[in-house]
Amino acid sequence: xxxxxxxNKVLETKWDSLQQQGTRSxxxxxxxxxLFENYINSLRSYLDGILGERGCLDSELRNMQDLVEDFKxxxxxxxxxxxxxxxxxxxxxxxxxxxxxxxxxxxxGEMALKDANAKLQELQAALQQAKDDLTWLxxxxxxxxxxxxxxxxxxxxxxxxxxxxxxxxxxxxISPPSLPQVTG
Numbered sequence: 001x002x003x004x005x006x007x008n009k010v011l012e013t014k015w016d017s018l019q020q021q022g023t024r025s026x027x028x029x030x031x032x033x034x035l036f037e038n039y040i041n042s043l044r045s046y047l048d049g050i051l052g053e054r055g056c057l058d059s060e061l062r063n064m065q066d067l068v069e070d071f072k073x074x075x076x077x078x079x080x081x082x083x084x085x086x087x088x089x090x091x092x093x094x095x096x097x098x099x100x101x102x103x104x105x106x107x108x109g110e111m112a113l114k115d116a117n118a119k120l121q122e123l124q125a126a127l128q129q130a131k132d133d134l135t136w137l138x139x140x141x142x143x144x145x146x147x148x149x150x151x152x153x154x155x156x157x158x159x160x161x162x163x164x165x166x167x168x169x170x171x172x173x174i175s176p177p178s179l180p181q182v183t184g
Contacts, residue, residue: 004155004158004159007155008151008155011148011151015144015148018141018144033127033130033131036123036126036127036130037127039123040120040123040124040127043116043119043120043123044120046112046116047113047116047117050109050112050113050116051113053105053109054105054106054109057102057105057106057109060098060102061099061102064095064098064099064102067095068095
């Protein structure tokens with residue numbers, strides 16, 4: 001009787017310990033997921049800002065290219081060569097500076113976009129790893145629950161057997177033993 005009771009106590013202690021460990025690791029993982037999601041969302045909004053800025057710069061570049069084409073057309077017209085070269089030189093220089101600034105901004109935007117994508121990939125990998133760990137812990141927890149249920153059934157069976165044995169002993173102890181008759 002004492003042996004199954006001791007085993008039951010040991011199993012209960014192990015079970016409590018495993019439940020506490022499972023709770024600690026599960027809550028830790030659940031706290032990480034919103035952090036990753038928030039960081040990913042902030043990177044996405046940063047990326048959206050960069051893409052919006054790039055759209056503006058692309059529009060400005062097209063406007064400048066149209067302006068250059070207009071100047072080229074004017075230079076091709078007769079009589080504007082001498083007058084046009086002196087009048088058009090400052091805007092052409094300004095246009096070249098703008099094109100350089102636009103190219104630099106595009107490069108900066110593309111590098112920021114690549115960096116944001118790399119960070120997003122890292123975070124998604126970390127999030128996937130956390131989900132995998134959580135799945136593994138859940139599977140381990142379910143296995144332990146199955147073992148606990150099997151042990152509970154086994155303990156209940158032993159308990160019933162012991163009760164049956166006690167009842168049998170009690171019924172034989174209550175009935176008086178048959179004594180031999182002595183004649184004398």
